[in-house]
Amino acid sequence: MNDKVENNKARTGRPTTQEFKDFMGAHWAPHEDVEVTRIAAAPYAAERRARLSARFPGELIAVKAGSLKTRANDTDYRFRPDSDFAYLTGLGLDHEPGAILVMEPREGEGHDATLYLVPPAQPGDEGFYSDPAAGEFWIGRRPGLAEFEAMTGIATKALSDLPKLNLTHQPHKNVREALAEMRFVKDEYEVQQLRDAVDATIAGFEAAITQLPRAVGHKRGERVIEASFDGHAREEGNGVGYETIAAAGPHATTLHWIANTGQVREGDLLLLDAGVEVESLYTADVTRTFPISGEFTATQRRVYEIVLEAADAAFAVAKPGVRFLDIHFAAVEVLEKRLTEWGIAPVSEDPESKLFRRWMVHGTSHHLGLDVHDCAEAKRELYMEGIVEPGMVFTIEPGLYFQEGDLAAPEELRGIGIRIEDDILVTEDGAENLSAALPRDPDEVVAWMKRAMR
Numbered sequence: 001m002n003d004k005v006e007n008n009k010a011r012t013g014r015p016t017t018q019e020f021k022d023f024m025g026a027h028w029a030p031h032e033d034v035e036v037t038r039i040a041a042a043p044y045a046a047e048r049r050a051r052l053s054a055r056f057p058g059e060l061i062a063v064k065a066g067s068l069k070t071r072a073n074d075t076d077y078r079f080r081p082d083s084d085f086a087y088l089t090g091l092g093l094d095h096e097p098g099a100i101l102v103m104e105p106r107e108g109e110g111h112d113a114t115l116y117l118v119p120p121a122q123p124g125d126e127g128f129y130s131d132p133a134a135g136e137f138w139i140g141r142r143p144g145l146a147e148f149e150a151m152t153g154i155a156t157k158a159l160s161d162l163p164k165l166n167l168t169h170q171p172h173k174n175v176r177e178a179l180a181e182m183r184f185v186k187d188e189y190e191v192q193q194l195r196d197a198v199d200a201t202i203a204g205f206e207a208a209i210t211q212l213p214r215a216v217g218h219k220r221g222e223r224v225i226e227a228s229f230d231g232h233a234r235e236e237g238n239g240v241g242y243e244t245i246a247a248a249g250p251h252a253t254t255l256h257w258i259a260n261t262g263q264v265r266e267g268d269l270l271l272l273d274a275g276v277e278v279e280s281l282y283t284a285d286v287t288r289t290f291p292i293s294g295e296f297t298a299t300q301r302r303v304y305e306i307v308l309e310a311a312d313a314a315f316a317v318a319k320p321g322v323r324f325l326d327i328h329f330a331a332v333e334v335l336e337k338r339l340t341e342w343g344i345a346p347v348s349e350d351p352e353s354k355l356f357r358r359w360m361v362h363g364t365s366h367h368l369g370l371d372v373h374d375c376a377e378a379k380r381e382l383y384m385e386g387i388v389e390p391g392m393v394f395t396i397e398p399g400l401y402f403q404e405g406d407l408a409a410p411e412e413l414r415g416i417g418i419r420i421e422d423d424i425l426v427t428e429d430g431a432e433n434l435s436a437a438l439p440r441d442p443d444e445v446v447a448w449m450k451r452a453m454r
Helices: 003-012 018-025 042-055 083-089 145-152 159-164 175-182 188-209 212-216 221-236 249-253 298-317 324-341 355-359 442-452
Strands: 061-064 070-072 100-105 111-117 155-158 245-248 269-274 286-291 393-396 399-402 416-419 422-426 431-433
Touching: 042 083, 042 100, 042 111, 042 145, 042 175, 042 188, 061 083, 083 100, 083 175, 100 159, 111 145, 111 159, 145 155, 155 159, 188 221, 188 269, 188 286, 188 393, 188 422, 188 442, 212 221, 221 245, 221 269, 245 249, 249 269, 249 399, 249 416, 269 416, 286 298, 286 416, 286 442, 298 324, 298 393, 298 399, 298 416, 298 442, 324 355, 324 393, 355 399
Parallel strands: 111 155
Antiparallel strands: 061 100, 100 111, 245 269, 269 286, 393 422, 399 416, 422 431
C-alpha cells in the first residue's frame, strides 16, 4: 500500500476491522456489461509499433505512460499519458497512470507487445474503497485488463507481473529520437484528429471573442478570455493543448505570456494563442491578433499587414521537397525588407547580424501533433534541415513584437505585439491551411469580430 493510501487511512480514521472490510466488500450491484470495441487508432498504432520494431531488431523496448504528478500535498494533477505511449498504443485520456508498454524481441525478427496496467480495484477488493489512485470508489468505473486488450489489440497483464520480466537490458537510448522522427509524417488517423482539434479551436476563438465586452470591464480581462477558451476546450475535447496566451496591449510583446492577469483596454490589441487538445491528445495551435475596439489603428494595421505578408510568403514556399528551414527564411526575408524600408531596422555592415530579428526572435514554424511542439527529440538535421514531405503538419507563425521599454523602436510602435499562426498540412503539391476558416486578412478579422459579437 503506497504512502498516499496510508496517509489517507490515517486522516480519515477509517475502520480496519474484518467486519468493516467484509461489509464494504459486500452488497454491491455487479457492473453492467459494456460492449467494448476496438479504438479507431488501434490499427495505426500497430503499424507504428511494427515500424519501431524494424528500427531496433533484437532489442527490448519499454515505453512508459508516466505516473500521476503531485500538485500539492496529496492532490494530483489530472493525468495525461506520455505522447510516445499514446502514439504506440492509441490510448488517450487519463486511464493509464503507471502503465508500461513492453516490446520483447521474438526469436528471428519482430517484437511481441504487452501492455502492463494497474487493474482497477473493484467491489470485493480492499483497494476499492482504500486506494484513491486505483479504487473505483474514488475514481469511478475504469476499464479492466480484458477491456484494454479489446480496445487496443495489445496483450495485457497486471503491472505487478512486470518484475518477472528480464529488464536487465535497457531500451535503446535512441528510442525517443526514433519515435520523434516517425512522428514527422502523420497518418490518416492523425490528420483527422488534427482537423478535429483545429475545428474545435476555431469554435473556441469565437466563444472567447464574444466575451470581449465583459473582458474590457473586468480587472483581469485577459482571464475572462482565457477562461472562456479553456472552458470550451474542456467541453469539446480533453482540454487545452498548452497554457492559453491571452495577451492584451503590451503583454502581447511577451512571447509566452500565460499569467493573463492584465486588463483588456479599448484601443489595444489582443493576441490570443490557444489550442484545443482532443481526447486522442492531438492538439491545434492557432494565434490571431484582434483589435479590442473592433478596428485597427493605422499603425496597428501597418504592422499587422507586414506580419500577414510574411506569413503568406511562408505559405508560398511550404511544399514537398523544400527544406523546413526555408519556410522560416521566406517569412523573415519579408520582415527584414519591410522593417528596413520603414526605417526601423538598422542597416548592418555584417549581413549575418540580422538586426531586424530583435523584433522577432522565434522561429516561424514547428511541427504539430500529440505535442504542441511535436517531434522535439528528433535530430536537428532531420528537423530544421529536414525536407518537407506530404503528411507533415506544422505551424506558420511570424510575428513582430515591440516591447514598451524598447528604445530602439519608434515610440508609436512600443507596446504593439502581433502574431498570426496557422496550422498547415503538407499535401502532394503544396499545403492546406487547416485553420483557414478563422480569418487572417485585417478587414475580414474586423468583419468576423462584428459577426461573432452580435
